[in-house]
Amino acid sequence: MTTDGDALGATEKEIMHATHRALVNSGYAELSISLIADELDKAKSTIYHYYDSKDDLLIRFLRFTVDRFEATINTTIGDHPKEDLHHIITTLLPCQLTEEKRQLHSVLVTLSPQALDQEVFREQFTEIDIRLTAIIEKTVRRGIEADVFRDVDPTHMAEHILAMIKGTMYSRLTTNREAATGAAKASLFSYIDSHLIS
Amino acid sequence: MTTDGDALGATEKEIMHATHRALVNSGYAELSISLIADELDKAKSTIYHYYDSKDDLLIRFLRFTVDRFEATINTTIGDHPKEDLHHIITTLLPCQLTEEKRQLHSVLVTLSPQALDQEVFREQFTEIDIRLTAIIEKTVRRGIEADVFRDVDPTHMAEHILAMIKGTMYSRLTTNREAATGAAKASLFSYIDSHLIS
DNA sequence: GTCTATAAATGGATAGAC
């Protein structure tokens, strides 16, 4: 699940959590090794004992965060396609965003601009989308086989649902249009329902 | 259109363009006054003659960028609702993204994390969404009045279309899933078509 | 309005003791 054999040691885990806090509290531009060390309550040089450089740390931190994000969605996969889709959507777009989820999603938004030109980051954001579409597509496909959904293109439908979820998550975090999230969700649910067999 | 009476002088405009280049070339974390001054080919202190601080400059730069972004979409508003929606979508999600548009969209992605906790930024991103939904909603409403679209909820449909566009724009810039953009667009077009009167 | 020079702080990163 975690891509390779990087089971984190206790201190490494603490550094990751300290980085998370520093990033949430101060943003990407302000993020410094000193700031992380403050959150960690250890000396700066300790961090360099575990990571070659700030860049190295950040790449590993994205890995850490992506894994945590993916862990929040791996729960699904039942055999009621309609309910399964609803479950995926409400997991990513809950009515009340817990502080924990808000922070996790915020960190991804904060790191995402790095994916614009750094392939190491880009790959990990690509991975998230691949996993999410795979789950959605499988669910749709299962629904079609079970004669619950009409015979639509599962890939197109999955991309449609994912794009809407991402667009809504993003807007929710970066704008003041609270009502928009509700409207988008309602429309997404009715989109899914309209593909159910009458 | 530009919110208030801030007609930019020649040098201010040059500073904005230099900031754009510096941001595109080096990203938000690396962005410094020195870097902007290099792109500008003037001394650092010249920038402080026009802007109180780096923060001040960045807020004004977002204003500058949002205005440019909004200028790319204000062209629309015909009286063929279906074609108008297609036009909006292909403007924001062209098959071939020109380098100019890619940079403009990238700058918005780069600045968006600032909207997570800074209200000054958040307001401007909110404004973009309000403008876009207004245009889409008006088009849908016109289509319903002209008996081209079924009697759907224009607000919900507008939020749906906007969320998909944003999600797709975002993914396109931050992942390597080229095919996904095409699939999402195709699905969005067929979503619109399905709301046309048979 | 643009420049040079500089202040004061902080950045990433390393050396070496313990």
Add this chain to the structure above:
DNA sequence: GTCTATCCATTTATAGAC
């Protein structure tokens, strides 16, 4: 594995000449 101390580059911002 963690610390203190330190190097050097770079940062934001200002002062003052032209």
